[in-house]
Structures are given as C-alpha cells and as structure tokens.
Amino acid sequence: MIESFETFLAVAAAGSFSEVARRQDVAVSSVTRKIDALEAELGSKLFHRSPRRLALTDAGEQFLPRARLILGELAGAKEALNAGDAEPRGLLTVTAPTVFGRRHVVGALASFLRRYPDIEVDLHLIDQIVDLSEQRMDVAIRIGLLPDSDLRATTLAQVRLVTCASPAYLARKGRPHSPEDLLQHDCITVASPPAPGFVWRYAGVNRNQPLPVRGSFRTDDKDGMLQAALQGLGVLHIATWVVCDQLRSGELVALFPDEAGAPSSPGMPGIHAVRLPGRSHATKARLFIDHLRAEIGDTPWWDRMLQQDRGVPA
Template sequence: MDRLLTLEMFVAVASEGGFAAAARKLGSSPPAVTRGIAALEARLGTSLFHRSTRAVALTDAGAAFLEQARRILADLAGAERALRGAEAEPRGQLYLTAPVMFGRLHVLPVVGALMAQHRDLAVRMMLIDRDVRIVEEGIDVAVRIGPLADSGLKAVRIGWVRQMLVASPAYLARRGAPVRVADLAGHDLIAAMGPRAAGEWQFVSGRWRVDPRPRLVLNTVDGLLAAAEAGLGIANLLSYQVIKAVDAGRLISLLAAEQPAALPVHLLFEPSRAGLPAVRLFIAEMKARMRMAGLV
C-alpha cells in the first residue's frame, strides 16, 4: 500500500480516535484503514496502536512517531502549495492565531487590508490567550509574545513589548503611588488569569511574590483595563495593551525604572509554509505594522 496514504491513515486514526471515524474523514472504509495501519506497522516493525473493542490508543512508539508523521505530511503539503505558485497572487485560506487584544489591535487591521487587496484570499483567525499547537491545528502563522520554546518551527521577530504597571489617577489620589517594588504589598492589585497569571511579577530588581493574593483577578485584558481605569487597583499589563490609556491620561505608568527586559514578538510558522504567497505577504505587512506602531 502507498506509503503516503498509510501515513495519512495513521494520523487520521490518531486524531479521530478510531478506525471508523478516520475512514469517514478520509472518505475510505474501515477495512481499508485497518489494512493500511497493518501495512504501516509491518513496514516499521512495531505496533502503533493499542486496540480494544471500545477504544484505540497510541502505543509509546506510535506517540513518538505521530509528530514526525504530521510534520512529513505538512512539509509535503507546503511544498506542493509552493510549487503550484511561489510567485502567485495570495489566494485560498490563511489560518492565523494571536493573543486576543494584540490580534484585535494589530493583526486584524493587516488582515483587513490584505483581504481588500486580494479578493481570492480568505482568512480564518483564532484570537486566544494561550499557545495553540500550530501543526496539529493547521495554523499557517501564529503570533507569540515572550520567549519561544525550542521547536522545528521558523520564527521571525517583528517587535518588542514591555511589562507596565498602571493605575488610574483616582486610585493614586486615594492610595498614593508606590515608589519601590516593596510598596506594592500595601496596594490593591489587579491580576490576570492564564499565561500571565499572578503569583510572581518580574522586575529589574528581581521577582516579587504577589502576596497577599490580588484583590481582583480577571480572565480578559479588556477586563483588567476596565478595572484599572475604574480605580480598583494596580494592574500588570503589556505596553501595547495600555499605551492608549496612558497617553490619554486615563492610566498612569508606575515604577517605570523597574520595568524588566522587553519581551519579543514573533511570527511562528512551519518552514514549509514560508514560501506561500499569503504567508510571505502577511509577514511583510506585520513588520510594517510594528514599525508604524513603534513596537520595533
């Protein structure tokens, strides 16, 4: 049986959790998928799945092989797309992901301009404040803020952002402004859930343990901003999230001399997608957007 087809069957069974579901996804039959997996296992000389009457689960060897199989299929698909038109007009579906507020402020304007210029381009964008598994979820380009983990993915740095502590003029008039990191212990703190959850805040002078617990914890950046502007306490946010409110005087920057090192903003994607017209153009336009926003 064709090696590529058996790889597609293997990934489908692992993703769908069963032979019948994989067959439906591939437009095949369960017996054909069963034969394909058996042929692949015979060729590799190892079992890839534990089988029972109720479930199918990956063996240790299967789990180790899955990531490689997905990457092989993704690389092949990318090579085919590039060959069909490396210099062609951007067209088809572009899959993006970005943190919610960064996506709304900086990615969406770029997407809107690209769609206006290229009528055959469609975009699917996932705005979410967590790291998405790029290969598994079929993402073309992901925006990542902060240090990157080692991976086989290609990264292009497009800018920098900084941590900023902010509070409203009304709160500071009522409670006073901290002049040292240690002074935060006497203030009401507003903290985030998720990737930047409270616990420790980073400063030039070192990590500061948020203790006692924050008075208010929210799960969205918009909520944190609204709470800070309403005078409910001091919030720890990123520069791109608060710069408009600071410039307008609705929030005041605190302990600026204690700001830690800037965090990089990267575009992350599979190497096989680098030659796609839509990906190339999106990267170029995001670089221009960051320069215009003063985030480089």
C-alpha cells in the first residue's frame, strides 16, 4: 500500500506514467499496476487517462493531500525511531527569497551547522515560488500572505513597513510631514503591481486605500530599491528587515517615526517557513525551522533594535 501511495504522488507530480517509470527504472506496466491496485482498494478512479493526457479526477484531487499527509506522518515516525539519540545527519535543502536569504538565512544556517555538524545544507536563493515536491526541497522561506495548501507552515515574523529617505534627498526636496505629502515627492516603487500588504497604505489616510504615489525610478529588486534610496533618488516604503541597519546608522531617516518598529496591523503579510509532508527529512526540516525561529526571536531582532533606538521597551 505504501508503495502505491508513493507511486500515486510521483505520477500526480510528473503527469505521466512513463516518466515515473523512467525515473524509477521500471516498466510502465509496473507503475500502472500499482495505480490500478490503489484505485481498486479505494473504490475510486484517481486519474483521467487518455492517449494524450493524464489528469487527476476530483477524487484524485481530494486524495492527494491526504496521501501526502499519511506518508509524511509515516516518514516522520520512521525517522524518529531510527534516529534515537543519534545526532541528525545528511542533506537538508532550503530555498529562500534572494535578499532575505542573504541577510537573514545564511547567518542562521551558519549557527545551525555549527550546532549540527553532521548535517549538510543546499541553499537555493530564488525569488520565484518553488514547488517543493517537484524540486525536492525540504524547507522554503516565503514572504507574503500564504494561500491555502497542504504545506506545513510556521510563521517566523510579521512584516512591518517603514517609510524612509536619505538625508541628501530630504535636504534637496524637503521632508514630508504626513503621508499625504508623499504625493508631491519622488517615490521609489515596484516595476510590477505590488503584492497585497506591500502597497503605500496608511491608517486613516485616503480612506485607508493605497496612496497613488509616483516617482522616476521603479524596480522589483529590494536591494535595488535600497541602493536607489541611499543614492537620494526618492522616498522608500519597504519592510524593516531590509533597511534596519541603514535606519540605525542614519543613512536613511524614518519619515514617520511611530511607524518604524511599531506593532504590525492585522492582515499584514508574514515571513513563513513551509515544508511538505511526506519528505523523509522531516526531522532536520523541523530542527532548522525551530532554529531559524529562535534566531529571529518572538519580536524579530531587526524590529527589536528599532524599538530600542526609539526608547520603546523590548
């Protein structure tokens, strides 16, 4: 039965009996027999089959997350039994957004590997959403509002936004005293439509709708936005985890001080670690997620620093 579950998940991911047979180095008929046996056991067809296309049925769609969960629980139990008191070892694969990964994941991985020297890590920094099953990833760091899925998610921190600019820009253009004043300023914005929660929205301003700010420089790269702000190209509205160091050094100035490091509002996007049930490396994934969460802290260390600078008790 377990082999049938594993074959079902492999076929669902590949969309092909022959591709799974090729990967497993078995005959296509062997893969087909396992799916036939599983369908007979469940009393439901799991795939629509035709010479040109293989697709999950409604029953297959419903069974897919349950199969992953069952195999995940089994793999976790097996790994826990085999591990005993032994130190965790082997490969852990992690993916994270490029800028967040460089600034906050690499350091956490360094201390994680010092703590667990028998573990090896492959870190993939990429801004696109990675299919954990297809790419065989153990942990993904994702920033934003998570859609419903069968992934196991752990919230690491809430995102807090701050509006800031360089002293050179403020000397040249003047300092905005309220969010409405931003409409008269050069604002560094994204080149593509912003994700929900990352727009220029301020409580009680513009009927709580996003401000239609404009500027001469746009980019989708957070480091590019930061460098543009440091060069005095305009006002920046960005997550505190990006600009904490520059705010503390004075290279950037928070325009509305109560905003920086203030408690996040409901509905704000979060920073999450997600993993897929069914991976055999569940114990290592949980260990790393717990380690990363502890490194960041209940109040993220970058927000805690800004609160301390403002004289707010940590």
